[in-house]
Amino acid sequence: MGYGKVLQGEMVQTGSLKRQPQRGKAVFPKQKADGRSGCLNGGDTVKSRFFSESPMQPVTLFTLFLLGFFSGTHCIGMCGGLSTAFALQLPPHIRRVWLIILMNLGRLASYTLIGALMGALSQMGSFLGHTHTLQLALFVFANLLLLFTGLYLAGVLALAAKIEGIGRPLWRRLQPLLNRLLPIRSVPACFGVGMLWGWLPCGLVYNASLYALASGSAAKGALYLLAFGLGTLPNLLAAGLFATQLRRFLQQRGVRLAAGLAVSAWAAYQIVRLLPVSLG
Numbered sequence: 001m002g003y004g005k006v007l008q009g010e011m012v013q014t015g016s017l018k019r020q021p022q023r024g025k026a027v028f029p030k031q032k033a034d035g036r037s038g039c040l041n042g043g044d045t046v047k048s049r050f051f052s053e054s055p056m057q058p059v060t061l062f063t064l065f066l067l068g069f070f071s072g073t074h075c076i077g078m079c080g081g082l083s084t085a086f087a088l089q090l091p092p093h094i095r096r097v098w099l100i101i102l103m104n105l106g107r108l109a110s111y112t113l114i115g116a117l118m119g120a121l122s123q124m125g126s127f128l129g130h131t132h133t134l135q136l137a138l139f140v141f142a143n144l145l146l147l148f149t150g151l152y153l154a155g156v157l158a159l160a161a162k163i164e165g166i167g168r169p170l171w172r173r174l175q176p177l178l179n180r181l182l183p184i185r186s187v188p189a190c191f192g193v194g195m196l197w198g199w200l201p202c203g204l205v206y207n208a209s210l211y212a213l214a215s216g217s218a219a220k221g222a223l224y225l226l227a228f229g230l231g232t233l234p235n236l237l238a239a240g241l242f243a244t245q246l247r248r249f250l251q252q253r254g255v256r257l258a259a260g261l262a263v264s265a266w267a268a269y270q271i272v273r274l275l276p277v278s279l280g
C-alpha cells in the first residue's frame with residue numbers, strides 16, 4: 001500500500017480531517033496572470049476595471065440606441081426627403097415598402113461596417129492591451145460631443161453640425177456610385193442605395209463612431225454602430241411610410257427641445273460617471 005493510501009486511510013479512521021485535497025493534485029494559492037500570489041497584475045487598474053465592467057457593455061449600447069432614436073428630428077429632416085425622393089422614382093413592379101425596408105437594411109449594414117472598421121483600428125493599437133488612457137480619453141470626448149449634439153438637436157447650439165464636413169471628401173467619391181444606381185430599377189439596387197446612404201455625412205454617425213473607436217474591438221465597434229442604427233430605424237421606417245405627418249410632428253419646437261435635452265442629459269450623466277475614474 002502506498003503512502004498516499006495509508007495517509008488517506010488514517011485520516012478516515014481517525015476522523016481528524018473531514019476534507020482533504022485529492023491525491024495527486026497540488027493546491028496553491030490563487031494567482032493572477034503575473035504569477036504573484038494574491039496580487040493584481042500590473043494592468044489591473046481602476047481604469048481597466050472600469051472598462052471591463054461598466055461603460056463598454058449594455059449602458060453604451062443603450063446610449064447609442066437612445067442617440068439614434070432621439071436623433072429622429074435630425075434624421076427626418078436630413079434623410080426623410082431622400083427616402084421620399086427615391087420612392088417617387090420606383091418602377092411599378094417594386095412596392096414602396098420593399099424600398100424602405102431594403103434601403104434601411106443597407107444603411108444598417110454600412111453603419112455596422114463603419115463600427116467594425118473603427119473598432120479594428122483601435123484593436124490594432126498594441127497600447128490598448130496595456131493602458132486604457134486613450135480609451136478613456138475617447139470615451140470622454142465622445143460624451144462631450146454627444147452633449148453638444150443634443151444641444152444641436154434641441155436647436156440651442158449648432159456647433160456640433162460643423163463636424164459633418166469631415167465626411168464630405170469621401171461622400172464626393174461615393175456619389176457617382178449612387179448616381180449609377182438611380183433611378184432604382186431592381187430590388188438589389190434598393191439595398192445598394194441604402195448602403196451608400198449609410199456613408200452620407202452625418203455628425204451623429206461620427207459621434208457613434210467615437211464609441212466604436214474607444215471599444216478596442218472590431219466586434220464591439222460593429223455592435224455599437226448597429227445599436228445606433230437600430231435606434232434610428234423606427235423614425236426612418238415611419239418617415240418612409242408617413243413622411244409628411246411625422247416630419248410635421250418631429251419639427252415641432254417642443255419635441256425637438258425635449259429630444260435634444262434628453263440626449264444631452266444622458267451625456268452629462270455619463271461624464272459624471274467618468275469623473276472618479278479620470279481623477280483616480
